Amino acid sequence: MxxxxxxxxxxxxxxxxxxxxxxxxxxxxxxxxxxxxxxxxxxxxxxxxxxxxxxxxxxxxxxxxxxxxxxxxxxxxxxxxxxxxxxxxxSDAYWISLLNDEIADEQFGQLPANGKRVMVEYSSPNTNKPLHLGHVRNNLLGYSVAEILKANGFDVVKANLVNDRGIHICKSMLAWQKFGEGETPESSGLKGDHLVGKYYVVFDKEYKKQIDELKEAGKTEEEAKKQAPLILEAQEMLQKWEAGDEAVISLWKEMNAWVYAGFSETYKQMGVDFDKFYYESDTYLLGKDIIQEGLDNGVFFKKEDNSVWIDLTAEGLDQKLVLRGDGTSVYITQDLGTAQLKYDEFKMDESIYVVGNEQDYHFKVLFLILKKLGKTWADGLFHLSYGMVDLPSGKMKSREGTVVDADDLMSEMLETAKVRTEELGKTEGLDNKSKVQLYNMIGMGALKYFLLKVDPKKRLLFDPNESVDFQGHTGPFIQYTHARIKSVLSKAGANGSKVAPGSLSVYERDLIQTLGNFPVILALAAKEFSPAQIANYVYELAKLYNKFYHEESILKAEVEEVKNFRLQLSAATAKVIAQSMNLLGIQVPERM
Missing domain, CATH: 3.30.1360.70 (Arginyl tRNA synthetase N-terminal domain)
Known part of the structure; x- marks a missing residue:
């Protein structure tokens, strides 16, 4: 309304x-x-x-x-x-004036600045392997929520906290050192993140061999895991990294640079971006001052082994370790420090963490600790918890046999889009470059729409074939509707006049009413941090336009006034479809 x-x-x-x-x-x-x-x-x-x-x-x-x-x-x-x-x-006069005065306005669906700043943190990859299917949902959600908040007048900072240090990174480095024979992205033809991921798998394979050998020699499973030479070497490498060993740091920088180049390509294909990168290698020591602050004012307590804890049993949680006895950080130490760093740097009113629901407990604890520490800004922290993405078995190949690689998924989507589009004969008259752009638009639109139309909290089953159906509840159906409208407008030629027919049909009225609802849906999507609100709205809008298109003559309308009004209504619908899809990170074609 x-x-x-x-x-x-x-x-x-x-x-x-x-x-x-x-x-x-x-x-x-x-x-x-x-x-x-x-x-x-x-x-x-x-x-x-x-x-x-x-x-x-x-x-x-x-x-x-x-x-x-x-x-x-x-x-x-x-x-x-x-x-x-x-x-x-x-009255019909009301609906006509709504179209002419509000919906046709350039600023429709774009709220003025509200003076509030929000940080949306998403992606958060590890630099020991490529991005996978779970990361795809994470990135698309984070990017879309950021765009929706922008349209609602917020000043948005898109942040990415990169996990670029730790034992898992050292595993890839060590395996490359031992078994890599100097292989590089250039010499192998592999993307840098895939190359480093390959050696993470190599490490795992060789480590398992050593565990089996030790078990045969009489060690227990637990002893074998701890005593395998490879894991001891990886731990030693981590210690050297923390001590600033030049050779280790140099290798770490080189291999991370390969990964960042690979990530950059994946992000570009995915259509997501960031304003600010944080690196765990810079932030992992943060938080120790906050622990001291909490000890001083009685929020934390020390145990006999010198480890530092917080007691959250009164809140229905348990006791939580915040610093080890030897003075080294745990994840929560670092997250406390990073939260403070982000606030000091950006002074945002709200900070949204886009992280899977397996971390629900962690964020409950993190936010509660910050509140107990008296951080006034902690009330603005929110965990956008999302469900897992499953695939129908056998639908997708994966390099490691278990995890579906983001690059593989996207290239398969482009191939599926190409096959489906050619089957339907939607590429007539397009040159090769335009065809490639169209397949990319449809394939990525199908993937993004399918992952975003479901409420973020719900687990979802992603079916690549179903997502590229031009008739279903899909991105391509909405993209095709946009192309259809553009085709009608192009045949009619430019017509910018605001006209008023004598009366409206039920299809015209329904369409104007749904267009008029766009700002309400936009506000709701921001309030709930839910791109699904926009996705389902734009699908309903596309369905209504198609009904209107089939029931009412546009170019052949007998009365010129009626024809011009229907063209104006069509143009407004195309604009809101494009705006809505844009908020989901999806491009819409001018023709199909």
Whole structure:
């Protein structure tokens, strides 16, 4: 519901309750919603909460209110009552002015700056392997949430905390040193992240061999894991790295540079970007000052072995280690320090961590500790917890046999898009370069839409073939609708005139009403950090346009005024489809 009429309805309903029933009602007690398709009207007031003031039946209360509102608001032409629901019909003149004055405005769907800054942290890869399917959902979610917040007037900082140190990084480095024979991305033809990931797998294979040998020699599984020469060498390498050993640091920098070049290509293909990179190698020692601060003011306590803990049993959690007895950090130490660093640097009002739901407990603890430490900004911290992505078995190949590589997934999507698009004959008249661009747009649009249309909290099953269906609840269906509108507009030639037909058809009215809802959906998507709100909205909009397109003649409309109005409505729909898809990181084609 457009804001202008919503405010009028709310205000007049508050006045109606006061005038008719001598009672005060608050805005929060009023519920307006779009009228269900099977009933007359466009906007429905839920009357049940008002009956406690009227002391009348829901039907009689609705009739009283309908009569009052119709007298007060000139845009209301009629109303009907269904049980406790007041269905309101608005005049065609209202819908036409909504299209001409609000929806056609260049700034429609773009709120002014609200003076608030938000950081969205996403991606957070490890530099010992390429990005995988889980990272794809993470990156697409983070990027889309950031874009939605921007459109709602927030100043957004997109951050990426790169896990570039630790034992897992040393495993890849050591395996490359021992078995790599000087192999580089250039000599192997492999992307840098894939090359480093290859040696992480090599390490694992060789380590398992050593464990088996030690077990045959009489060691227990646990002893073998701890005593295998490879793991001891990796631990020694980590100690050297922490001590600043020149040779180790030099190798670490070289191999990480390969990985960053690989990541950069993957991010580019995925269409995501970042304003700020944090590196664990810079932040892993942070947090120790915060631990001391917490000890000084009694938030933390020390055990006999000198380790530092916090007791969260009163909050229904447990005791949590925040610093080891030997003075070394654990993850939470580092996260406390990084949170402080981010706030000191950007002074943001909110900070959103896009991290899978397996880390729910960690973030609960992190935020609680920061609040106990008296960090006023801790109230603005939010964990955007998302579910796993599953694939139908056998649908995707993966290099390591278990994890689906992001690059493999994206290239398979492009191939699927190419096959499907050619089957449907949607590339006629396109040169090779345009075809490649189209396959990329459709393949990536299919992948992104399928992953974003589901509520972030839910686990989802991703089916590559289903996602590229031009008729289903998919990205390509919406992209095709946009191309269809552009084709209609192109055949008609430019027409910028604002026109008003005598009356509207139900299809025209439904389309304008749905377009008018865009700012409301945009605000809801920001409030819930949910791109699914936008994804499902734009699908409904595309479906309504197709219904309108099939039921109403546009270019062959007999009355010039009607034709021009329908072209104007088509142009507004294309604009909102493009805006919505853009918020999901999806491009829309001009032709298909």
């Amino acid at each position: 457009a804001n202008s009429i919503q405010q009028k309805l709310i205000q007049s309903t508050i006045e109606a309750v006061k005038s008719l029933y001598q009672a005060e009602i608050s805005t929060e007690q009023l519920t307006f919603q779009d009228t269900r398709k099977e009933f007359e009207g466009q906007i429905t007031l839920v009357v049940f909460p008002i009956t406690r003031f009227s002391k009348k039946s829901p039907e009689q209360t609705a009739t009283d209110l309908g009569t009052y509102l119709k007298e007060q608001i000139q845009e209301i032409v009629d109303f009907n009552v269904v049980k406790g629901f007041l269905n309101i019909s608005l």
